[in-house]
Amino acid sequence: EAQVTQNPRYLITVTGKKLTVTCSQNMNHEYMSWYRQDPGLGLRQIYYSMNVEVTDKGDVPEGYKVSRKEKRNFPLILESPSPNQTSLYFCASSFYSGVFANTGELFFGEGSRLTVL
Amino acid sequence: GIQVEQSPPDLILQEGANSTLRCNFSDSVNNLQWFHQNPWGQLINLFYIPSGTKQNGRLSATTVATERYSLLYISSSQTTDSGVYFCAIGGATNKLIFGTGTLLAVQP
Numbered sequence: 001e002a003q004v005t006q007n008p009r010y011l012i013t014v015t016g017k018k019l020t021v022t023c024s025q026n027m028n029h030e031y032m033s034w035y036r037q038d039p040g041l042g043l044r045q046i047y048y049s050m051n052v053e054v055t056d057k058g059d060v061p062e063g064y065k066v067s068r069k070e071k072r073n074f075p076l077i078l079e080s081p082s083p084n085q086t087s088l089y090f091c092a093s094s095f096y097s098g099v100f101a102n103t104g105e106l107f108f109g110e111g112s113r114l115t116v117l
Numbered sequence: 118g119i120q121v122e123q124s125p126p127d128l129i130l131q132e133g134a135n136s137t138l139r140c141n142f143s144d145s146v147n148n149l150q151w152f153h154q155n156p157w158g159q160l161i162n163l164f165y166i167p168s169g170t171k172q173n174g175r176l177s178a179t180t181v182a183t184e185r186y187s188l189l190y191i192s193s194s195q196t197t198d199s200g201v202y203f204c205a206i207g208g209a210t211n212k213l214i215f216g217t218g219t220l221l222a223v224q225p
Contacts, residue, residue, distance in 0.1 A: 042215055042216075042217050042218070043203070043215040045212060045213075048211065048212075050211070056211070058212070088158060090160060100147065100207065100209065100210060100211050102147070102148050102207030102208075102210065102211055102212055102213045103147050103148050103207060104148070105150065105162065105165040106150060106162075106205070106213060107162060108152075108159075108160040108161075108162075110158075110159050111158050111159065111160070113158070
């Protein structure tokens with residue numbers, strides 16, 4: 001089954017304790033992206049990657065890191081989480097054609113609900 | 118950058134009613150998608166529709182790119198249709214811009 005898989009789905013942690021949210025897709029998509037969703041602020045892009053070893057900042061990258069060592073995986077790293085990073089996080093992936101990465105149909109993972117105390 | 122506006126912001130329906138959700142955008146686009154976020158938070162693809170018309174069961178969508186709008190039609194609504202409906206558009210950047218959504222509540 002074609003899917004984007006995120007783990008963990010739920011996590012409660014404390015300020016400053018490094019954590020990683022994994023994301024894996026089995027559709028051979030070039031493009032992968034992380035979003036956070038907060039009440040009243042909608043979906044905001046954190047980072048995206050157009051292919052292996054190619055990543056770029058989205059709208060809200062502060063406090064996050066990413067890496068794309070393999071095509072299927074795109075982990076999101078919070079080096080020193082803070083309470084303002086409490087949010088619902090989504091990973092997404094797509095094919096794309098042409099110059100821009102936003103041309104393909106985007107598929108989302110099931111979301112990871114993170115609480116930082 | 119491209120602006121996306123969805124209407125109405127919220128909608129309450131009785132089961133069995135029909136509805137039309139609208140997405141307006143401010144510039145030409147190379148991508149337009151409709152998503153449904155269910156009450157458990159999952160984002161589900163409904164349509165990839167940068168232009169034209171598509172149908173999937175009780176749902177259909179039409180995008181008129183030249184007039185810069187897209188419509189999502191829900192017929193014979195069911196309680197399971199409740200949630201937030203987002204349109205997302207892609208223009209001349211690497212980003213997909215999301216609208217603020219329409220919150221739909223279908224009452225039995």
